[in-house]
Amino acid sequence: MTxxxxxxxxxxNTTGCVMGCRLSQTTTPAFGEMVxxxxxDGTKIYGLVHEIFIDDDGLVRQLVSSEVSSEVIEDNRxxxxxxxxxxxxxxxxxxxxxxxxxxxxxxxxxxxxxxFRCDGREIQHFTSGNRPGYLRAxxxxxxxxxxxxxxxxxxxxLSVSNAAxxxxxxxxxxxxxxxxxxxxxxxxxxxxxxxxxVIE
Amino acid sequence: xxxxxxxxxxxxxxxxxxxxxxxxxxxxxLQRFSSLLDERASDLIALQQIxxxxxxxxxxxxxxxxxxEPLNAHIPVSLPAPACQILSADGSQINPDxxxxxxxxxxxxxxxxxxxxSGRIPAEHVRSSLIFGDDLYxxxxxxxxxxxxxxxxxxxxxxxxxxxxxxxxxxxxxxDGPLELYHEPRQDQVFRPYFNQYLHxxxxxxxxGTITAGYVSRPRADLVVQLLSLIHQEQSIKEDQSDIHGLTxxxxxxxxxxxxxxxxxxxxQSRGSADYTNRKMLHFFYLNVGFDHxxxxxxxxxxxxxxxxxxxxxxxxxxxxxxxxxxxxAPYPYPLIRAHEIAVVKMDDRQQVTTLxxxxxxxxxxxxxxxxxxxxxxxxxxxxxxxx
Numbered sequence: 001m002t003x004x005x006x007x008x009x010x011x012x013n014t015t016g017c018v019m020g021c022r023l024s025q026t027t028t029p030a031f032g033e034m035v036x037x038x039x040x041d042g043t044k045i046y047g048l049v050h051e052i053f054i055d056d057d058g059l060v061r062q063l064v065s066s067e068v069s070s071e072v073i074e075d076n077r078x079x080x081x082x083x084x085x086x087x088x089x090x091x092x093x094x095x096x097x098x099x100x101x102x103x104x105x106x107x108x109x110x111x112x113x114x115x116f117r118c119d120g121r122e123i124q125h126f127t128s129g130n131r132p133g134y135l136r137a138x139x140x141x142x143x144x145x146x147x148x149x150x151x152x153x154x155x156x157x158l159s160v161s162n163a164a165x166x167x168x169x170x171x172x173x174x175x176x177x178x179x180x181x182x183x184x185x186x187x188x189x190x191x192x193x194x195x196x197x198v199i200e
Numbered sequence: 201x202x203x204x205x206x207x208x209x210x211x212x213x214x215x216x217x218x219x220x221x222x223x224x225x226x227x228x229x230l231q232r233f234s235s236l237l238d239e240r241a242s243d244l245i246a247l248q249q250i251x252x253x254x255x256x257x258x259x260x261x262x263x264x265x266x267x268x269e270p271l272n273a274h275i276p277v278s279l280p281a282p283a284c285q286i287l288s289a290d291g292s293q294i295n296p297d298x299x300x301x302x303x304x305x306x307x308x309x310x311x312x313x314x315x316x317x318s319g320r321i322p323a324e325h326v327r328s329s330l331i332f333g334d335d336l337y338x339x340x341x342x343x344x345x346x347x348x349x350x351x352x353x354x355x356x357x358x359x360x361x362x363x364x365x366x367x368x369x370x371x372x373x374x375x376d377g378p379l380e381l382y383h384e385p386r387q388d389q390v391f392r393p394y395f396n397q398y399l400h401x402x403x404x405x406x407x408x409g410t411i412t413a414g415y416v417s418r419p420r421a422d423l424v425v426q427l428l429s430l431i432h433q434e435q436s437i438k439e440d441q442s443d444i445h446g447l448t449x450x451x452x453x454x455x456x457x458x459x460x461x462x463x464x465x466x467x468x469q470s471r472g473s474a475d476y477t478n479r480k481m482l483h484f485f486y487l488n489v490g491f492d493h494x495x496x497x498x499x500x501x502x503x504x505x506x507x508x509x510x511x512x513x514x515x516x517x518x519x520x521x522x523x524x525x526x527x528x529x530a531p532y533p534y535p536l537i538r539a540h541e542i543a544v545v546k547m548d549d550r551q552q553v554t555t556l557x558x559x560x561x562x563x564x565x566x567x568x569x570x571x572x573x574x575x576x577x578x579x580x581x582x583x584x585x586x587x588x
Contacts, residue, residue: 059537062528071314072526072534075322
């Protein structure tokens with residue numbers, strides 16, 4: 001089945017991007033979800049959703065204070081130019097041969113490039129075979145809610161892996177976090193506490 | 201300094217003082233006219249005769265004419281509004297600017313289609329027409345802003361007639377502003393063909409049985425006041441006409457119309473309205489689309505074919521009240537808000553259209569053009585303080 005793009009790129013650099021997509025509760029990716037941006041040369045850029053921003057305007061402000069019909073709600077969601085802006089932090093990329101790198105991407109994607117949600121197979125492909133090297137960039141990035149983001153990402157990866165793979169990957173993941181934060185005890189405790197809520 | 205505030209200060213104080221004096225004079229007059237409205241509320245035939253006689257003396261007479269409901273009627277709304285199709289239209293335009301790089305005009309029509317209660321996603325339509333070539337010079341000189349406005353009104357009405365043709369009834373078409381395009385007929389012959397097209401579009405809507413209305417928000421009209429002033433004259437109470445200036449129909453009806461209620465329907469008597477013959481004859485009523493703590497009044501113009509069908513008037517009243525309630529703290533029909541939003545041409549759009557035309561002219565071998573010297577200097581940003 002052909003994947004359907006959830007949005008298109010508004011602006012980007014080599015750290016992350018902002019994409020715009022139509023307002024829909026069924027297609028909007030969740031916080032922490034992994035997305036991919038395929039480029040023309042066969043490269044795929046992978047990222048995690050770290051912020052979802054819904055803009056308003058004068059009319060929407062008026063409408064919230066009144067009882068509106070379902071047609072008016074749909075009109076504002078589907079017709080009016082009030083897109084959701086979704087911020088994505090890049091976690092790595094894949095070259096045309098299918099080799100995955102957990103490093104900063106070589107070049108940013110271009111405006112209006114399409115963005116897709118990652119399915120379970122793609123998430124496994126990105127996370128398997130390597131230690132999660134992208135955690136370093138996430139935990140060092142002060143402009144994103146790293147603790148919550150890493151926790152949400154862990155939850156998604158565990159949900160798409162089989163039990164044996166999940167246990168192995170979880171241990172690798174936790175070891176990497178402990179290694180990266182060994183000199184930052186408050187943040188380490190913070191993230192381990194958050195992670196404990198998603199690990200049985 | 202853009203404005204001499206020192207010069208304005210005394211004038212603003214005088215303006216406030218004058219407003220207070222005028223307000224006290226108008227409140228006395230309002231009380232008198234309000235009593236008159238109640239006293240002669242059911243005297244419809246006599247009032248029609250008074251208007252006819254006044255019209256024989258003054259063919260420029262512009263006033264309300266009672267039809268069949270008492271003058272002080274206040275008819276409640278029947279909610280919920282019936283299932284219907286609503287088409288609203290609005291237009292905006294770019295007037296030709298001789299100082300810009302290229303001379304052209306543009307009319308943009310936005311149409312919004314909503315089916316209340318259907319759960320369907322409303323539809324938007326945009327129609328854009330460029331004015332160029334011979335159309336820029338319909339008579340002596342460049343096309344006037346008035347003529348462009350007329351062509352915009354014609355296109356709005358034609359679009360409504362065309363789109364409503366395929367829809368199941370009842371269909372309600374709404375436009376912002378009155379159905380009567382001019383208070384005074386335009387003498388210039390260049391207006392006539394377009395005005396006839398407007399009348400033809402109205403006839404199409406009449407043929408389809410479309411509930412057609414023009415919505416005037418916060419009206420300043422004094423049509424009923426003028427009717428009552430005729431009674432004054434009839435009663436030989438010589439009222440100085442200048443005294444009633446500033447007294448509006450809204451002042452008369454504001455305290456009479458509860459939320460959702462409409463006034464009686466009146467026929468519009470004016471020189472301009474004479475062109476709207478037979479089923480197109482123009483009528484109006486006042487309507488409170490607001491809430492208990494937040495009244496919001498409108499004057500709604502409707503043609504004869506709607507007046508003839510009380511169920512259509514009832515449906516229109518309900519739809520306007522219901523749709524205006526979506527406006528929250530500023531009650532105003534939602535379809536008109538959206539039609540305006542769709543139609544409006546912003547500065548960025550104008551720049552984009554200009555650029556496209558410039559590129560095409562270059563492609564056709566024309567030399568690059570530039571803005572007039574005056575425009576170049578007007579584009580400079582204002583003086584700024586040097587930041588140290």
